[in-house]
Amino acid sequence: MNITLCGIRLQNPTILASGILGVTKESIDRLGKKGAGAVTLKSLCHEERKGNPNPTMFAYPGGFLNGVGLPGQGIESACTEFERLDDLSIPVIGSIFGYTLEQFGSVAKKMSSLKPAMIEVDISCPHMDYGQVYDADPALAAKVTKEVKRNVGKIPVSIKLSPKIYDIKAMAKAVEEAGADAITAINAYPGMVIDLETCRPLLASKIGGISGPALKPIAVKCVYEIYETVKIPIIGTGGVTSGKDAIEMIMAGATAVGIGTAVYYHGDEVFLKICEEMESWMKEHKISSLDAIRGCAHQQQKK
Amino acid sequence: METNCSCKTDVPRVMTIHRILEEGKGQCSFFFKSFLNGSNKPPQPGQFVMVWLPGVDEKPMAISYSTDNEFAFTAQSVGPFTQALTRLKRGDRLGIRGPYGKGFTIKNPACVVAGGVGIASVATLIDQLQDPLIIYGTRSKAQLIYLQRYKKQEMLITTDDGSHGKKGFTTDVLVEVLSSNKTIKMIYTCGPEIMMKKVVALCMQYMIPCEASLERYMSCGFGVCGKCMVNDKITCIDGPVFSGKVLSTLSEFGATARLKSGRKVSLAEHHKV
Numbered sequence: 001m002n003i004t005l006c007g008i009r010l011q012n013p014t015i016l017a018s019g020i021l022g023v024t025k026e027s028i029d030r031l032g033k034k035g036a037g038a039v040t041l042k043s044l045c046h047e048e049r050k051g052n053p054n055p056t057m058f059a060y061p062g063g064f065l066n067g068v069g070l071p072g073q074g075i076e077s078a079c080t081e082f083e084r085l086d087d088l089s090i091p092v093i094g095s096i097f098g099y100t101l102e103q104f105g106s107v108a109k110k111m112s113s114l115k116p117a118m119i120e121v122d123i124s125c126p127h128m129d130y131g132q133v134y135d136a137d138p139a140l141a142a143k144v145t146k147e148v149k150r151n152v153g154k155i156p157v158s159i160k161l162s163p164k165i166y167d168i169k170a171m172a173k174a175v176e177e178a179g180a181d182a183i184t185a186i187n188a189y190p191g192m193v194i195d196l197e198t199c200r201p202l203l204a205s206k207i208g209g210i211s212g213p214a215l216k217p218i219a220v221k222c223v224y225e226i227y228e229t230v231k232i233p234i235i236g237t238g239g240v241t242s243g244k245d246a247i248e249m250i251m252a253g254a255t256a257v258g259i260g261t262a263v264y265y266h267g268d269e270v271f272l273k274i275c276e277e278m279e280s281w282m283k284e285h286k287i288s289s290l291d292a293i294r295g296c297a298h299q300q301q302k303k
Numbered sequence: 304m305e306t307n308c309s310c311k312t313d314v315p316r317v318m319t320i321h322r323i324l325e326e327g328k329g330q331c332s333f334f335f336k337s338f339l340n341g342s343n344k345p346p347q348p349g350q351f352v353m354v355w356l357p358g359v360d361e362k363p364m365a366i367s368y369s370t371d372n373e374f375a376f377t378a379q380s381v382g383p384f385t386q387a388l389t390r391l392k393r394g395d396r397l398g399i400r401g402p403y404g405k406g407f408t409i410k411n412p413a414c415v416v417a418g419g420v421g422i423a424s425v426a427t428l429i430d431q432l433q434d435p436l437i438i439y440g441t442r443s444k445a446q447l448i449y450l451q452r453y454k455k456q457e458m459l460i461t462t463d464d465g466s467h468g469k470k471g472f473t474t475d476v477l478v479e480v481l482s483s484n485k486t487i488k489m490i491y492t493c494g495p496e497i498m499m500k501k502v503v504a505l506c507m508q509y510m511i512p513c514e515a516s517l518e519r520y521m522s523c524g525f526g527v528c529g530k531c532m533v534n535d536k537i538t539c540i541d542g543p544v545f546s547g548k549v550l551s552t553l554s555e556f557g558a559t560a561r562l563k564s565g566r567k568v569s570l571a572e573h574h575k576v
Contacts, residue, residue: 022529042529053360054355055355057527071530071564074564195314195317197396242308263526265311
């Protein structure tokens, strides 16, 4: 089940998605022990952020909605807390964001000093006003990619894309051409749930990001389209809660699968659960390696 | 092997406040006439609910009363959220999620050491124990609550200023109890973390098992936001009740906590915000 992603060896293709639990060294080690292939840190920017008031998350029938508002201790404080990330039990992906191009660059530079295995660039949080619309403008996304790449040396960079655009292929192409080493697809999709008794949106931020099972068909479609467009690997993220979901994502073209909301549904045992289910499915279908099925949904279309 | 995970939900259920009991100055218990989770299974002592006051905030509150047909939590007016809570009237509505977390295990004969509003977290535990010895301390007489509720229990009270009971700390009384009473088989505690750290240390010294309920900032209550991490433990799902054995291995217990942003600070700084 081990895979290689941008030269990084992962014991299995499951990667904890950003925003869930990846806040401390000990939480990363805990998830490593529980079987995660890699862990993505909660996104950090240049400043300390409290995020939105509560309620910031809940699960409704079919999915999960969160409007946490990117809380975080800020990159400086994280540098003090983590010191380094390459001495942990599993590969760590540092997630960053900024309000301006310069901030993306400077936060990326500081993040690179922690020696993460990879840096993920969040240009697509659905409940955050970045100041500029990085998530729907291929030219701006390319500029961010170049600015981050210029600041991180040899550390591979993955750009996290939003599903809320008409042409995700153009975004994928733009960031690949700008030097991105991978694409994380996708971020949560904007949504709202209203409480009938109080006649008001349940989230304090009103709008949040939909994740979990409700997001999966959108994520599979985006991964499928991106795979057709670019040569760089894709971390397929969105609604993967079972081994079959993960296989589906790999058939669409993902190299690795992001796991986020599934931690809510199944606890941190979810990585082992998904890997066991994947192995069991592969055994049943006499598939010896994930390479044999990666992107196979496309080949079948061509027949 | 596969479960239909999308059926699992955690949405605040808007409930009407059935009655409000003024426990003390600025301290109120809010009662709801219902089972918590729609089932007839009562919550475990030590579990908590997430309480949503629309337009204000949502925070974890310990379940302080639990009977066959109602439950309550007790709030002390401190910050903006609890101040807004204590202005509510009977008939007002709140959103409730839960119950969450792992509670206390029941073992007798027991001693319960409670500090300040921490008594709310051990209140339903006291209801289930067989004649526990209660050591209860507050800053002064004005903060003492539940005295009528536990009038049949043996209660040793301390106040920092000596305005009621013995002047001093609960841990001073606990030392006396532990050195003279050989029958206690379990110690439970909830209150200021500095106090709980001392209680755990004393229990280790006297080789008596103990359990303590931790308080941390929480956004979700169900183990995903990571804000309530104490070393490698996720307070909202691994706790909030931990054994003394586990707590004595956690370097952050009694030392540090995390702010809403996730930044680690000293306990003193954590309590300022």
